[in-house]
Amino acid sequence: MLPEPMQSLPVPAALEAWDPHAILNASLDLGETLLWISPGKIVSVCKELRDNQGFERICGVSAIDRYPLEPRFEVVYFVHSVSRNIRLKLKVALPGTAPAVESVTCVWEGANWYEREAFDLFGIRFEGHPNLKRIMMPEGWEGHPLRRDFPTHGHKYSYQNE
Amino acid sequence: MSVPDITTSATLDQALNPAQPDGETTTRRMTLNMGPQHPSTHGVLRILLELDGETITKAEPDIGFLHTGIEKQAEALNWQQVVTLTDRMDYLANLSNNLAYALPVEKLLQIEIPDKAQWLRVLLVELTRINSHLVWLGTHALDLGAMTVFFYCFREREDILRIFEMFSGQRLMTSYIRIGGLALEPPRGWQQAVKKFNDALPSRIDEYEELLNLNPIFLRRVQGVGVLPLEKLLALSVTGPLIRAAGLKWDVRKSEPYSSYEKFDFDIPVYTESDVWARYRVRMEEMRQSQRIVKQALEGMPEGPWKADAPKVVLPDREKMKTQMEALIYHFKIVTEGFRVPAGEAFVPTESPRGEIGFFVVSDGTSKPLRVFMRTPSFGNLQALPALFEGNLVANSIAALGSLDFMLGDVDR
Numbered sequence: 342m343l344p345e346p347m348q349s350l351p352v353p354a355a356l357e358a359w360d361p362h363a364i365l366n367a368s369l370d371l372g373e374t375l376l377w378i379s380p381g382k383i384v385s386v387c388k389e390l391r392d393n394q395g396f397e398r399i400c401g402v403s404a405i406d407r408y409p410l411e412p413r414f415e416v417v418y419f420v421h422s423v424s425r426n427i428r429l430k431l432k433v434a435l436p437g438t439a440p441a442v443e444s445v446t447c448v449w450e451g452a453n454w455y456e457r458e459a460f461d462l463f464g465i466r467f468e469g470h471p472n473l474k475r476i477m478m479p480e481g482w483e484g485h486p487l488r489r490d491f492p493t494h495g496h497k498y499s500y501q502n503e
Numbered sequence: 504m505s506v507p508d509i510t511t512s513a514t515l516d517q518a519l520n521p522a523q524p525d526g527e528t529t530t531r532r533m534t535l536n537m538g539p540q541h542p543s544t545h546g547v548l549r550i551l552l553e554l555d556g557e558t559i560t561k562a563e564p565d566i567g568f569l570h571t572g573i574e575k576q577a578e579a580l581n582w583q584q585v586v587t588l589t590d591r592m593d594y595l596a597n598l599s600n601n602l603a604y605a606l607p608v609e610k611l612l613q614i615e616i617p618d619k620a621q622w623l624r625v626l627l628v629e630l631t632r633i634n635s636h637l638v639w640l641g642t643h644a645l646d647l648g649a650m651t652v653f654f655y656c657f658r659e660r661e662d663i664l665r666i667f668e669m670f671s672g673q674r675l676m677t678s679y680i681r682i683g684g685l686a687l688e689p690p691r692g693w694q695q696a697v698k699k700f701n702d703a704l705p706s707r708i709d710e711y712e713e714l715l716n717l718n719p720i721f722l723r724r725v726q727g728v729g730v731l732p733l734e735k736l737l738a739l740s741v742t743g744p745l746i747r748a749a750g751l752k753w754d755v756r757k758s759e760p761y762s763s764y765e766k767f768d769f770d771i772p773v774y775t776e777s778d779v780w781a782r783y784r785v786r787m788e789e790m791r792q793s794q795r796i797v798k799q800a801l802e803g804m805p806e807g808p809w810k811a812d813a814p815k816v817v818l819p820d821r822e823k824m825k826t827q828m829e830a831l832i833y834h835f836k837i838v839t840e841g842f843r844v845p846a847g848e849a850f851v852p853t854e855s856p857r858g859e860i861g862f863f864v865v866s867d868g869t870s871k872p873l874r875v876f877m878r879t880p881s882f883g884n885l886q887a888l889p890a891l892f893e894g895n896l897v898a899n900s901i902a903a904l905g906s907l908d909f910m911l912g913d914v915d916r
Contacts, residue, residue: 370848371611373848400852401861401863403863426758426759453886462574477567
């Protein structure tokens, strides 16, 4: 379901031809290509991008919290092809309760720490991740600091038990 | 009883473990905690090492000791105030961070930056690159036992910091590159100060190379150490000098030019060995190329304003503020409420001294960011640490660690 002006872009068009149900929506704002991917297909889309479209690396993975809107979370994947000099943003929308998506570490190893960070700070589970534990906050921390309903100031934490 | 001869390792083992009968030795793996306070980790990094004798079988970095929640704080500050937070991430490349943050916000605001401001940004960012590489070279050589280089490098670094102080009034936390241009008018006499430093730099780099390039101790500690293939580095999201030392000719300044980098003539140094020695040569060559860019920026500096003509975003001149009503209103609005950024999102990758840095800023149309994701180079590069360590000797790990050139403030944010 690519909008009209994006059908001439090579990568989105190739993805659309490969699986017409993978791309839910797409946009081209400020010269940046953004593709909304169906949550269940993110790993297969990434594999296709790596194997047949020349996207050698993932630049980063992060999330946006749209609280109180629903679906609350957007997981953003920044993928990059050095050889073709193309950057893509892939997005997956996740609900506010028990957000979970399949991990892309099996496609690019480099997604490992980025997904751990998103898990730590947003509480999004990445299924199939080899080492999904907190990376920034101490073990045993309660809550996920980058969620919009987590206070910026006033949170108490004691280091006495360490 | 005779004193055991401990000159050979076999008898040393017996001497240390006298209960072991001759000929039967059992080995066990040892877990060693390296850090968080360790001089050669350049910050608070903890690495859990599993050792089999002198060989590292498993290495697990433990980060987060310097986590200050910069991304969270950014959501509570105005767009302009976030600039000060970016200084504190990678505290050796402050201006690169300032620029990396200013670019996506300016993209959302769709304001045009005048040529002079762009060229000054390039000049300052290249000086930052030299500064960062100098600190890296000094500390890296110090780790490997060459102390003199450290003093030489810090001598030149001092000159750069004086130039930064001249521009911004600050040596480290400059916050000089702001949304819409620069923070202050360039000071009187800055050309002479930069020219004096820049003209002397090539001979100084020759001095460092004389100290190290033919030094047999240094060469043995860096050649063939810390080798990783290019495919592995790419898959691990490693960027910057590390990937150019592995043979990939990729530099964001060339492939996706920003801030008028396309107008400058410079080369991308590439080596294929992918060891510590190749990374050293890439960074030395990058300093020379940065020197070239600074020279071109000095000679071709365009005339004109140093901040954008965007009264709703950029603070007015003092003179205007005191004489014109509209300027006073805009000043009041920007200082109290901050300017609003149109809803949307933008990501602009740039090349910091350590690799690809890009800020993903999301706006909901208010005067505070909804989300700022900081794709920092050190975080991606540090992921290569287990691959660099595993299967290698403990003694080589220090050289490999130094060649990554990470900054813990940049990793943890």
